[in-house]
Amino acid sequence: MNDPAIVLEARDISRAFPGVQALSGVELTLRAGEVHALMGQNGAGKSTLIKILTGVYAPDAGSIALLGNAVTPRSPIHAQELGISAVHQESHLLPNLSVAENICAGKYPRHPWTRGGGIDWRETERRAAELLASLGINLDVGQLAGGLPAALQQLATVARAVSTDARVLILDEPTSSLDAEEVQALFALIRRLRDKGVAILFVTHFLDQVYEICDRMTILRNGRFVGEYACAKLDTHGLVAAMVGRELAATTRSAATEPADGNAATPPILTARNISRRGQLKPMDIELKRGEVLGLAGLLGSGRTELARLLFALDKRDSGDISIDGQPAKLDHPADALRLGLGFCPEDRKHSGIIADLSVRENIALALQARMGLTKFLTLSEQRQIAEKLVAALGVKTASIETPIGQLSGGNQQKAIIARWLATHPRVLILDEPTRGIDIAAKQELMNEILELARGGTAVLFISAEIDEVVRVSDRIMVLRDRTKAGELPRGADENAVYSFIASHKT
Amino acid sequence: MKRFTQHMLFWPAITLALLLVASSLFNPSFLALTWRDGHLYGSVIDILNRAAPLMVVSLGMTLVIAVRGLDISVGAVVAISAAVVALMIGGSFSATGEVQSAHPLWVALTTAMAVAAACGLWNGLLVVKAGMQPIVATLILMVAGRGIAQLLTGGQIITVYYSPFFTLGNGFLLGLPVALWIAGSLWAALHLVMSRTALGLFVRSIGGNPEAARVAGVRSAAITLCVYTFCGLAAGVAGLIVSSNVKSADANNAGQLLELDAILAVTLGGTALTGGRFTLAGTVIGALIIQTLTSMIYSLGVPPEVNLVVKAALVFAVMLLQSAEFRQLVAGAARR
């Protein structure tokens, strides 16, 4: 049998938390020199499994064997000592220390006692440089880590993770903040590590990346082990079916629900001319029409979020004017945008969306109240009415509208934020990555909501990194690249057309 | 019953009640109220009167803490306000007892309050526009403010002889101390604003998540500036009460350690230092707890030096109770 040596074998892993069985009977097999994907929706148990492998949690049942020996990691440090290293989404380097110091922190080489016993800095730099060179990473180890672009920091973090002679490397959503080039650089590093015999566990929700870099995949669903497959043997359709448990009907704008084509003649509700912001967006124009979904596509860093933030006056624009309904608009503060009928659902709901300690009701009523001002006060019963209606309409799963919103799941929080903006009856609604980090079923619901909105007359600006989503719901697609407009496509364009715009546009 | 005990004000109220009970155990006439010289008289009235400046400052501090800020300069602002009002009234002693004020009283009072509000605005600008950490921004005024107050008074203690000024700190209205009326009306006014306008919701939003509040269209910068300005103003009012009470302006000692007492009052009352939810009633109770404690210690004949140690113990107790890790530890131990 041509089976590469098995490095890690987890069998029959189960783990429960109060009220929920996170994992039951899960198995995982990692082989040396192989990149293995861990797939599953949000809540399938991926992060719990990783936390068990890295010693954050102990399993209720089951066993882990590393190179044939039974092990029980007690903490991330211990797991690292055993040879299981992890790079999490939130692994950052220490920005105030040099790259060399970041790599060697905790294991500094020292001068002998005769020379004082202090840290040997020259040796530290030498070791770090050696490690990076062996991994094909080109960096000056003396510079401060904070000065590096995020992608290089990511590479250095991975380097640190493997510097402890790791046999197993776990990468948890490592590409979320990388653009296409940077992803390739990371993949090059992963291939190098793979060729050195490291067993790599790769967690991502980008399906195309799975097929690009991974050899095998393990699929979890609702805490249970669905199966282990070779990537070559299972296509996207089968993968999604296994993750979700059923075939999904794709959302498309069917011919029956198309709005009248007279839409093309109506004047735009929002016109932005020549807007720019130094370092973030080059001067460009954009128009939004009533009842239309304008999809904004482009890679990370192409300027989509920056454009949205300028339209909503979250950032100050360096040039250009915005007109609403043909009238020039003063847009200096989000409160101005709100008053003019704009709404904005930010990308990072935890940081810029929800106010965790406030109730669902208060979160939903907030923007409306902000628009009404300080003195015109929404009474408690008015707030309750509004909140209850929207919670029902959007299907937000919550025990009550008084529950602190921080207790809701990610998808329901997102729905509540959308509810917040719906309460203001916006004429223009900007949605920045509204489906990020949400499981497939909830995604479908949200997409349908977006279509409903447009049917009701709202102009929707829909930003998503998933080109297939953009293509499915948009009436028009604007493609951005390198912080400027690359082109526009009509409804029904396929993904390849979008990609070619992104690829062929010369700056 | 559970809802009752879980109410935000439960623990502060119980603490205050216990202190009052303890005080009356030690001093049987503690709760006695008599009518003397045209006003109510008794230990309780004394406590209310002395707590008034602290209440006023703490109310201002509550809102600042609610927006995730802090103002440790309030003591210095008290000193500045006292210095300004004393200077504007003038401290001339007249043998005939007929003393004039250098400026009309209301001018002096409003100038002092305006200066204090300006100090608050200064702090707010440093925090909002310059983006400084609140403790750093207000540290600057705390350090420099006393110097400014001393500059104004020329290093001397300015005595005020103008008797109409004394009513603020010593006078009585309808039987209750004027100072208490001032504190009470400030509380009432704030309560009205919180319940009739959206300010409470906005403050809690800004404190809960400043960025999210801004995205939702809340004018966070303007509101935060107002909150700091109000805190300065409150400190100014407290300065007026304090200097009226002692009939002088002492730049060195006025408001000494007041910021610490105010923060303690706010946290004792149940508002968390992390911002967000806040309670004005809790702050008032917190200020009363501190003052009752001080009075109790004094009346027990215990040396006043013990006061600080007791305050320290209180702060530790409140902090630990507010800490999730500590509650987990205790809950875990109780289960065994």
Added chain:
Amino acid sequence: MNRKLLPLTVTIVLFVAMAAFGAIRYEGFLSLQVFLNLLIDNAFLCIVAVGMTFVILSGGIDLSVGAVIALTTMISATLLDAGWNPFAAMALVLVLGAAFGALQGFLIQRFNLAPFLVTLAGMFLARGCCYLISTESIPIDDTTYAAIAQARIPVGGGSSLTIGGLIALAVVAIAMRIAHSSEFGRTVYAIGGGESSARLMGLAVDSTKIGVYLLSGACAALGGIVMTFYMLSGYSLHAVGLELDAIAAVVIGGTLLAGGVGYVAGTLFGVLILGIIQTLIAFDGSLSSWWTRIVVGALLLLFCLLQRLFEGRTPKPA
């Protein structure tokens, strides 16, 4: 590397500028003894500020140091009065100071309490204990202490340094070594850079957090010992407000209040700058001493604004 040294450079330039200003304006300013006096008069502040530097580098703050100094003087005076051996007394107060700091550090680390509040309460507690011991000043007439207080170490050219000043310099030197070359020191910087990241890296975050407060407490106690040499008395009102001066010295010395960036050497210059302000004002003779407070406040403002600009160009720690 260069960017990190910018705040320190600014501080040193400022110090030199102030010294030059004084030299030009006042007769006799530019003498070695005047500069040595900066160190002598502020030796205890220097020691305390060094301890404070580590705390601030780790992202915390210690408001109890002034009160611990006072408590140290009170306990020392009481012990000496009771006939204790002076060196035994010194050893005991050092241990007590370290223990006090460690206790604060433990509360902060174990229960995730705000350092500002814990050390504030610590300040109340220490000051309160001072008052409990005595509200009056207790004079120290132990011969060893008196001898140490009067000792002068000649530095050349007729100038001399006190033992206190020498201790301060030694503390600075040792602290520099710890900050640069020890695991503990580097972990302090790491915590200031991002506590959660440091933890994920497996650094000994918990014990180091307690350690910085222990160090600060020990420095406060040592500062208190030096103050007893200087004042030859124990008094509860010693060092009121000293924690603010220490913080000012650290900030003016170039350490970011957010943590992670700064040098111990900078703190030494920060202390010297505070000293030079007072000396300049004293030399002037016409300005009242409270101008010191205003100037220190203004300097603090200037440095904080500079730090904001500096931070604006460096990515914030996690």
